[in-house]
Amino acid sequence: MSSSPTAIAPVPWTEGLWRNNAALVQLLGLCPLLAVTTTFVNGLMLGLATAAVLLMTNIAISSMRAALVPVVRIPLFVLIIASLVTSIDLLTSALFFELHQTLGLFIPLIITNCAILAQAETVASRRPVAYSAAAAVATGLGFAAVLVTLGAAREALGAGTLFSGLEMLLGPGAERFAIELGFDGMLIAILPPGAFFGLAALLAIRNWLTARESI
């Protein structure tokens, strides 16, 4: 974030996906991240739901940014984010009931995600709508990528399967994508400590790659 903002800022793809990844660099949104990533599919669903909410809150806040008074901006962000997420929760339950049955568990968790507040503060309240939307997509996908990686690793190590439960997202028939890895798995990977170990491993890998880049 230290690079000075140029007149026309480039679309911030690498920012959100890698250089300033919400989960691996900013260490934001760890509560839902650690809680939900027990399987690949859970990670994917929370990732998609978070990305969608992030996109909407960024667009909403960015389009209102001229009116947002700095001294009260944080309460206003919280108000806007909470009411949007509540409305999304209600509307998906009314219109896409089946989807809500599987994603519903995750939507309230999104409110606890500080990555969304951080985007509102650092991007949406300062940048035009298009830029904010692109940043939201990049950040959302970067966050989702970490969720999916952690979910897949924990599922493989903890349950000995991969891609189980995909039918909840893709409908009946998707059971066949589930892979049995041929061992029972270590339960600890699925339990909360496994989430911390897994995240630590991902952080270490990312830091190692970054360190090699900078040599």
Added chain:
Amino acid sequence: MAEGKPLATVLLVAAIAAAAAVLVTASWEFSHERIAENQRARLLASLSSVLDERLLERDLDPVLITAEDEALLGSDEPIDVFVPVDGTEPLAAIFASIAPGGYNAPIYLLIGIDVGSGEVTGVRVVSHRETPGLGDLIDIEKSGWLLQFDGASVNDPAAVDWALTRDDGVFDSITGATVTPRAVVQAVHNTLLYFDAHRDELIARARREAESRGSASPE
């Protein structure tokens, strides 16, 4: 920006708060009836999943009665009991029981009981907030754990065996989750106890309900 103008700031916050309130209220107004309908449709569809297969060949239009027993049925409010009838003859009782001891929140169940034999014909979870990957194995879409209740009745297994294997009972435990399956086992047994104690009364009420429905305008 309105820095240094307190009144303008207050008005702005009030305006955005009002807009947020309108947004949430409008969403709720738009949604709540549809959500209730969705839940009811899902409930009716899931009723068939806890019934004996022999009953499914008929066109079931269950009558709805209620039952109230906070200790056994998990709610201080009356809970729904759906009773599929043949004419006016009750065939089964489906309790929308609540397992109050869920890990994160009460677990909402459907428990189907054959009126004649008193055996469980099926148990399903309607909604729960258990831990993904652990407690949610009570969901039939995640595992077949619930199927082990089929055929059980209030005295088979014996009352002391109505517990998880880890508590010296007969029902399979779920690795990594204790609270959740324990709550479900307890709720199923409690519902059977309630049914056992109130069987005749429930049947009589369902019969009256079916009769009054029959005499009302047939649709």
